[in-house]
Amino acid sequence: MAAKFDTPPLNLDHDVPDNPALTPDSMAHSRPFLAKPEHQEPLGFPGTLVDDWHDKAIGKMGELLGKYRSLQVYMDSCVKCGACSDKCHYFLGTGDPKNMPVARQDLMRSVYRKYFTPAGKLFGSFVGARELTQDVLDEWYTYYHQCSQCRRCSVFCPYGIDTAEISMAAREILDHVGMGQKYCNEIITKVHKIGNNLGLPERALADTMEGLEEDTLDDTGHDIKFPVDVEGAEVLLVTPSADFFAEPHVDGLIGYAKVFHQLGISWTVSSEASEAANFGMFIGSYDQMHKIANRIRKAALDLKVKRIVFGECGHAWRVAYSFLNTYAGPWDFLDPRYPVPQHILEVTYGAIKNGGIRLDKDANAGMVLTMHDSCNVARASRMGDFPGGQFVIPREVIKASVPKFVDMAEDTIFEKTFCCGGGGGLLTDDLMEIRVKGAMPRMNALKQVVEQHGVTHMAAICAICKSQFTKVLPYYGMDMNMIVSVHQLVSNAIQLGTNKS
Amino acid sequence: MSAISIAYAALFYLAALVLVVGLVSKIAQYWRTPAPLKIATTPAPMTRTGAAFRVAREVTLFESLFKGEKLLWVLAVLFHAGLLLVVVRHLRYFIADVPTLLVLIQPIGVYAGFAMVAGLAGLLARRFLNPRVRYITNPSDIAMLVLLIAIGVSGLFMKFVLPTDILAVKAFFLGLMRFSIQPLPVHPGLLIHLGLVAALMIVFPFSKLLHAPGVFFSPTRNQADDPRERRHVAPWAAGYDAKRGF
Ligand code: HEM
Ligand code: SF4
Ligand code: SF4
Numbered sequence: 001m002a003a004k005f006d007t008p009p010l011n012l013d014h015d016v017p018d019n020p021a022l023t024p025d026s027m028a029h030s031r032p033f034l035a036k037p038e039h040q041e042p043l044g045f046p047g048t049l050v051d052d053w054h055d056k057a058i059g060k061m062g063e064l065l066g067k068y069r070s071l072q073v074y075m076d077s078c079v080k081c082g083a084c085s086d087k088c089h090y091f092l093g094t095g096d097p098k099n100m101p102v103a104r105q106d107l108m109r110s111v112y113r114k115y116f117t118p119a120g121k122l123f124g125s126f127v128g129a130r131e132l133t134q135d136v137l138d139e140w141y142t143y144y145h146q147c148s149q150c151r152r153c154s155v156f157c158p159y160g161i162d163t164a165e166i167s168m169a170a171r172e173i174l175d176h177v178g179m180g181q182k183y184c185n186e187i188i189t190k191v192h193k194i195g196n197n198l199g200l201p202e203r204a205l206a207d208t209m210e211g212l213e214e215d216t217l218d219d220t221g222h223d224i225k226f227p228v229d230v231e232g233a234e235v236l237l238v239t240p241s242a243d244f245f246a247e248p249h250v251d252g253l254i255g256y257a258k259v260f261h262q263l264g265i266s267w268t269v270s271s272e273a274s275e276a277a278n279f280g281m282f283i284g285s286y287d288q289m290h291k292i293a294n295r296i297r298k299a300a301l302d303l304k305v306k307r308i309v310f311g312e313c314g315h316a317w318r319v320a321y322s323f324l325n326t327y328a329g330p331w332d333f334l335d336p337r338y339p340v341p342q343h344i345l346e347v348t349y350g351a352i353k354n355g356g357i358r359l360d361k362d363a364n365a366g367m368v369l370t371m372h373d374s375c376n377v378a379r380a381s382r383m384g385d386f387p388g389g390q391f392v393i394p395r396e397v398i399k400a401s402v403p404k405f406v407d408m409a410e411d412t413i414f415e416k417t418f419c420c421g422g423g424g425g426l427l428t429d430d431l432m433e434i435r436v437k438g439a440m441p442r443m444n445a446l447k448q449v450v451e452q453h454g455v456t457h458m459a460a461i462c463a464i465c466k467s468q469f470t471k472v473l474p475y476y477g478m479d480m481n482m483i484v485s486v487h488q489l490v491s492n493a494i495q496l497g498t499n500k501s
Numbered sequence: 502m503s504a505i506s507i508a509y510a511a512l513f514y515l516a517a518l519v520l521v522v523g524l525v526s527k528i529a530q531y532w533r534t535p536a537p538l539k540i541a542t543t544p545a546p547m548t549r550t551g552a553a554f555r556v557a558r559e560v561t562l563f564e565s566l567f568k569g570e571k572l573l574w575v576l577a578v579l580f581h582a583g584l585l586l587v588v589v590r591h592l593r594y595f596i597a598d599v600p601t602l603l604v605l606i607q608p609i610g611v612y613a614g615f616a617m618v619a620g621l622a623g624l625l626a627r628r629f630l631n632p633r634v635r636y637i638t639n640p641s642d643i644a645m646l647v648l649l650i651a652i653g654v655s656g657l658f659m660k661f662v663l664p665t666d667i668l669a670v671k672a673f674f675l676g677l678m679r680f681s682i683q684p685l686p687v688h689p690g691l692l693i694h695l696g697l698v699a700a701l702m703i704v705f706p707f708s709k710l711l712h713a714p715g716v717f718f719s720p721t722r723n724q725a726d727d728p729r730e731r732r733h734v735a736p737w738a739a740g741y742d743a744k745r746g747f
Contacts, residue, residue, distance in 0.1 A: 077709070080638060126640045128641065158566040160542055321728060415543070
């Protein structure tokens with residue numbers, strides 16, 4: 001099992017943690033489990049490291065350079081200015097210089113220079129070029145799995161160089177030479193086989209939803225539906241599978257159901273697309289993202305719905321908002337009056353504004369909330385019809401549901417939000433050390449508002465963030481139950497039956 | 502005609518050729534390579550015009566860098582603004598009848614030379630003093646700064662210490678533009694200055710100086726935030742719709 005490690009100390013005097021002293025290779029031991037052949041082969045990847053990995057890797061890199069402008073331009077453009085170097089939560093939490101975004105990019109850029117540029121071929125290490133050796137490949141595996149693809153670095157780079165793009169490309173290359181990551185590839189295999197990341201089969205899903213219906217009836221006295229595979233429903237709800245049973249996620253699902261109920265909107269989940277997550281993004285695979293995204297198109301067609309609404313999930317919302325039209329559009333068979341897809345928070349926010357639902361803050365009496373902006377929502381998507389709606393809308397919904405709301409320090413929220421530490425395919429026990437250390441900047445900002453403003457809870461709109469915080473909060477001396485879904489607050493506060501039957 | 506004049510004429514033709522062909526082919530490569538997905542760093546402008554303004558702000562104000570690190574931003578502006586003014590000031594060597602505006606900015610150009618060298622010196626110092634930047638620095642990063650400093654210092658040396666015959670220099674470059682080789686003054690400062698400038702032109706398309714065209718092609722900055730409104734499919738991905746199998 002993983003060796004013991006120290007939880008990084010917090011320093012509440014500083015909003016953003018101080019730059020750590022450089023500790024080279026201090027995280028060189030942190031590697032996730034390799035995918036087994038049974039998780040590689042169904043995705044079309046070789047089961048184990050192939051003999052001609054060198055040529056295969058360089059070949060794949062050349063292919064990706066020709067397919068992705070981001071990769072090509074970002075390989076060339078970095079001036080090594082270092083503006084990004086202290087912006088990564090994994091660097092701040094570990095001090096390992098290879099976790100500085102530019103250094104992480106350089107792991108690949110050095111190889112790019114050697115094989116794809118005249119300068120690298122002629123001048124080698126003078127321009128930072130190096131051969132692709134097995135050590136280099138291992139180093140890629142190690143440090144490209146210490147990047148949550150959160151894009152915080154990209155905000156501060158004068159050319160917008162996005163390390164996430166490079167991590168994705170690296171993982172795509174690694175998959176193609178037989179060095180996939182177990183966590184991601186096993187989950188993708190499950191999605192294809194069963195329909196969701198958790199491997200929850202159709203029967204179990206239907207039972208769970210029935211159980212929720214009964215519980216909610218007991219709790220509220222209202223007959224609130226949790227429909228599965230209902231043809232002709234207005235809305236197809238696509239939500240992370242954690243929402244079906246894990247705490248605190250499931251309380252959010254109950255919140256969505258109450259909102260739909262109160263608005264009189266019929267909805268359903270699909271047992272074939274019972275998962276909003278799309279781990280194809282984490283492994284940088286256009287093919288996998290395409291396949292996973294099209295389960296949703298198929299479900300929408302089969303169930304003859306008119307709208308698609310996504311539940312609270314960060315990377316899923318990125319794939320939904322930014323990529324779904326590309327992969328699974330066009331959406332001409334859906335109701336053109338609604339954006340495709342919509343976020344559940346857009347629905348709820350609209351309903352609060354037009355009086356469709358009423359919220360009673362006293363239902364959440366005693367709670368003081370803050371909000372964690374999930375990276376993929378904050379920096380890779382939008383909500384509503386104005387830039388920055390992804391920050392405003394969830395906060396407005398929270399403020400309408402609870403008596404008191406306080407934001408964390410300015411440099412740790414909105415577009416500068418710090419990752420929870422578990423995104424990008426790192427939410428696995430074999431990466432616990434990097435997850436805990438990477439959470440430090442967020443934990444620091446949270447602890448500040450806990451001590452200074454009496455914050456009791458932090459809301460998040462992402463299944464990965466919620467799971468990650470549940471795990472790491474105790475390492476920093478905080479209660480794992482501090483983390484809540486936004487719709488859990490809505491669920492508590494919503495006035496059922498006040499303005500509609 | 503001295504051998505030196507001929508050698509420098511040849512050098513500048515070569516340098517100009519490498520610079521133009523190299524840059525054009527790099528820009529063509531960036532142009533041809535599609536961005537298959539919408540990856541603007543949000544919040545982002547919702548229209549293409551808005552995105553063009555965002556790029557313009559990156560180019561003129563170094564907007565993102567300003568968010569990143571203030572000291573670096575100051576040094577970067579000193580150097581780049583200085584460089585821009587210095588380049589503009591040098592246009593007089595390539596235009597027979599210098600327009601009034603260009604005449605008026607000549608004195609500013611001298612200050613700009615100092616600003617440029619000061620900025621570069623700061624950037625160089627930073628490469629040694631900041632441990633994170635030192636870690637990511639390759640020898641070529643230092644060489645690039647030293648090259649630019651040497652160009653600046655040799656230029657200022659001619660301005661303030663050992664002037665050269667600038668009318669002859671102008672005649673030399675005007676001549677090159679008509680494919681006629683005029684005598685170049687044999688002045689050590691000048692020969693060093695021009696040799697280094699030619700070297701800069703030659704390395705430009707093969708080095709990190711590609712950040713100059715690169716910034717215009719960065720998808721995180723130049724894309725509009727409109728994926729729900731506009732379907733975005735790269736040419737190489739056009740066949741994917743047919744692969745759905747339903
Ligand atoms: C569109 C035009 C350009 C833009 C927007 C631009 C922007 C930037 C920015 C934001 C930086 C990072 C900050 C810094 O390290 O100074 C940088 C670095 C640099 N730029 Fe430019 N630049 C442009 C053109 C040029 C040109 C034409 C040259 C040289 C002939 C140049 C030379 C450099 C060098 C050498 C560095 C690295 C400085 C260092 O080592 O710290 N740039 N540029
Ligand atoms: S994308 Fe996030 S995790 Fe990856 S290098 Fe950048 S800041 Fe670090
Ligand atoms: S901020 Fe951008 S250009 Fe500067 S070192 Fe980081 S990736 Fe390179």
